[in-house]
Amino acid sequence: MSESIGFPIDDYHFKSHSIFEELPKEDQDFVKTVMLLKKYRKGEMIFIEGSYPSGIFYLIEGKIKKYKVDKDGREHIIYICNQGELLGYPALLSEETFSDSAMALENITVGFIPGKKFLELLEKSTVLSSKLLKNLSHEFAVLENNILSIAHKTVRERLALTLLILRDKFKAGDKPNEIVEITLTREDLANILGTAVETLVRFLREFKDDDIIETKGRTIRILKAHKLVEIANL
Structure with missing residues (x-):
């Protein structure tokens, strides 16, 4: 039996899984209409650091690792993405390249939302824009916690x-x-x-x-x- 551990595990997890779940029905229907299902095999790349985003990714099933490679070719895993999480939206919103790479850790199913459609929904949905802003703030805090643990533990x-x-x-x-x-x-x-x-x-x-x-x-x-x-x- 799995035991309770009694510490704030959410401080080390992104919370993007709640973004789509809590949208108004009209917005959820829009997402379902524009979302394209894609399957990736274990080891396949979802996106590569330095490339420009054409949309965002919603992880429906499986796990993805987000990582960076240093100048010596060593891989540093930043985060393990789980079912229900969003990937790629910070780069799309900032109109910049991906700051890291994403690879399937197992056979996965992903929902791809084209960038223009996502930005169209973002422009008309105050609920989505509010949730994204809140989630970006939380993700920053999670990465901060990870950096502190590496530095001090x-x-x-x-x-x-x-x-x-x-x-x-x-x-x-x-x-x-x-x-x-x-x-x-x-x-x-x-x-x-x-x-x-x-x-x-x-x-x-x-x-x-x-x-x-x-x-x-x-x-x-x-x-x-x-x-x-x-x-x-x-």
Whole structure:
């Protein structure tokens, strides 16, 4: 059974999933009319850093990683997007290129809304414009929290916090009480933490020896979330 962890997990999650859900019916109908369904296979790119947006993306099913690549070719994962989240709208609104890249972590289904149609809806919908402004502010706070955790927490603390965040991402909405299984490559997990794979594996082994997690292949099952809260120093 999945246990309650008792700390504000929303401080580390974007909240764009609520934007379309809470629009007036007329606006929701407009979105459904203009949205184009696209499927991507695991490993396919949704958009690439430095390219110009032609629209925005609504993640219907699956998970996407947003990341940047530094001058040495190292990947730094900024955020894992979950079902119901919007991608790409900050670049569209600012009329700038994408500041990061997005890749499918598994086979996914995405709703694509052409830029002109999205801006048309934004112009006439005060509810949408208000929600986008509020969400942009929240996303800034989430990224700020992530930067602070990298700057001030040890790798061990960051791993504990990251596992808690991913635990919330990977839980099944229809089975909230089941133990959560996190399925990520060790490389991706290390790229979230900003550490070497060898260092990550060492701490995962430590958590496993303390019966905080179980591992099978690349799958991680969290057994004692409250222990991770203590380790993360939250």
